[in-house]
Amino acid sequence: MTSVDLHKKLDPHVDLRLADFKNGFKCSADSPLVNLPPELKTSILSCLEDDTSSLLSCSLANKHLSFAARGVLVRTVVLDTPTGEDLRRKYAAFRQFLLGSSSTNGSSLARSIRSFCLRFGKGVSSAENQDHYQIEKDATLPSTLSLVVNLTSLTIHSGSDRLVMFPTVLRPTLLTLFASPSLRKLELRGIKRMDDIYLRHFTNLKHLSLADSFLKTRRTGDEVVSSLGIMKKCPLESLSVSSCQKLIYRELSALNSSPASAFDISQLRVCQFLFSQPYIHWNIDRKRDDRGIAAWNTALLCKDTLEIFHWQWYPSRSLRPLCIDLSMLPTLRHLSIALEPRFFYNGALGNTPEVLDLAAPGNVIESVELGVQLSEKNANESLTCEPGKGRWKQLDACLASTLKFRCLEKAEIILFLDSGRRSIGDVDRYRDMLMLQFPLLLERDCGVFRVAHCDA
Structure with missing residues (x-):
């Protein structure tokens, strides 16, 4: 300033x-x-x-x-530490800070808080000194939280290795926080589930971030039943889900605008998924040939508003391909997905390059991030031999087309190598080979190329 x-x-x-x-x-x-x-x-x-x-x-x-x-x-308060004793001291100092002045001034300071992060569960200070202080069992916590009435962002973090539920003793206080008209963003980490009573109290939530399998379904015969329950709909603008269940598109369908939904995602602008379990085939329905594309088209009811779609990955974990119909997303500006690796070394049809070919000519996509995971053997074969090189160049021609991607400003291609070796020289060599496959993208001056290692 x-x-x-x-x-x-x-x-x-x-x-x-x-x-x-x-x-x-x-x-x-x-x-x-x-x-x-x-x-x-x-x-x-x-x-x-x-x-x-x-x-x-x-x-x-x-x-x-x-x-x-x-x-x-005090606009941002973080009561989130990995050890119990640290959390005990931090909470005590925070409470004293709020209540140390007169009651009027203390309440005013509490009303200044806009962002709040709170860790539930057990904290362990060291292997020799087990300290299991749990802030949610502190008798003063409800009265402290009752002062915080103007929150716009709330994060609740499970400090336990196991997924947990909200403590019953805090139910009245949490219901008050959730029902606050000022609350716009909720982030839950490691919370197994919420009772339906919580879900009925959100009034103005716009941004929902979930980690560690909060979105969870159970099967009743062939029917997939959402655990979210019925609530007053909140028109979400962004949804971020980490460590998802494998049939995440069915979870997303449970969030649509049907009468029994928990949230209204018809106006969703940002949709992000981050996966961590490498052994799950995320988007493969073995009874279907379309690899789940119909399910995604049904789930993404926000097709007229969605601007950012990220199908992300942890750098050290396997990538999972995704096929979505980009022609159904006319407002999409930023796309991040993983591509089908088999296409590049044996020509097996997956979602490459069909997922990009489905983009309507004249779309408004500005940036694309594409991840491809290959073993070192398959990477060498696809980057040095025909017809592998031809398949890379097929992707190059698709991305470089000004007719199809007229607004494209950046196309980042990331090659993830399944290799035990972590040589910098290998990374540079593969990056040079990768760049050679995209002459048209380089001529358009919007290509970015990276090579990284990941575990098989």
Whole structure:
């Protein structure tokens, strides 16, 4: 932020430089900030939100600045540490901070909190000293959380190795947090499931992030039943799921806009999936020849709004191909998926290059990230011999077509090698060979090429 930007927030007659903040208001008695309205003080101090040291200096400068600066300091609260004793100390300091002032000021500081991260479960300090402090069993936690009423982002993290449920004792407090109209983003890590009663209380949730199999279904005969239950629909704008179940497109279908759905994803703009278990064939339905494409077309009801679709992977784990009908996603701007590896060394039809060929001419895709996982033997064969080289160049021609991808600004091709060797020289050599397969993309000046190792 510049001095010019700062002056836009102030009365034009006020002479105040950004350096005043950096100096911690050492001459605070004469500072023009002292006489500004409290809302404007907070707004200006928010410009230093990432500068903790300056905010601390401001909070100590004088009583006129202290409360506003402290309010900015506590906007993000993280009670998430891997050891029980650290978590105990951190929570005690946080509670004392909120309640140390008068009740009015303490409540005001609690209302300043916008982002909150809380770890449930057992913490272990060391192998010799087992410390199982569990914050959710602290008798003071409900009264502390009841002060936090203006949250926009909430993260709840299971500190246990096992998936856990929400503690029953915290149910009333959590229901109040979930029902807050200000809550826009919820992130759950390692939470096995929520009772339906929780799902009925969201009122304005826009962003949902789930990790470690929160979305979970059970089979009743041939019917797949969602565990999400019935609730007032929240029109989600973004959905991020990590460590998913293998039939994730069926989970996504459970989130559609049917009367029994938990969320309304018809207006979804961002859809991200991150997988971690290498032994599951994510998108293969052995009873179908279309490899799940029909299921995805049904699940992605947000086809007129979706802008970002990421089918991601952990760098050290196997990739799983995906076939979706890009012609059904006219607003898509960013695409990240894994391609069918067999196509490049034996010509087996998978989703390459069909998934890209399905893109309608004149689409608005701006960036594409494509991952391909090959063994070292198959990589050598496909990059040095015909017809393997021809298949790479078929992909090159598709991506470089200005008729089909007229808006494309970046196409990143990532070759993941199944190899025990981790030589930098090998990476450079394979990258050079990979680049040679994409002359048209290089001519268009939008190709980026990477080679990385991963476990088979």
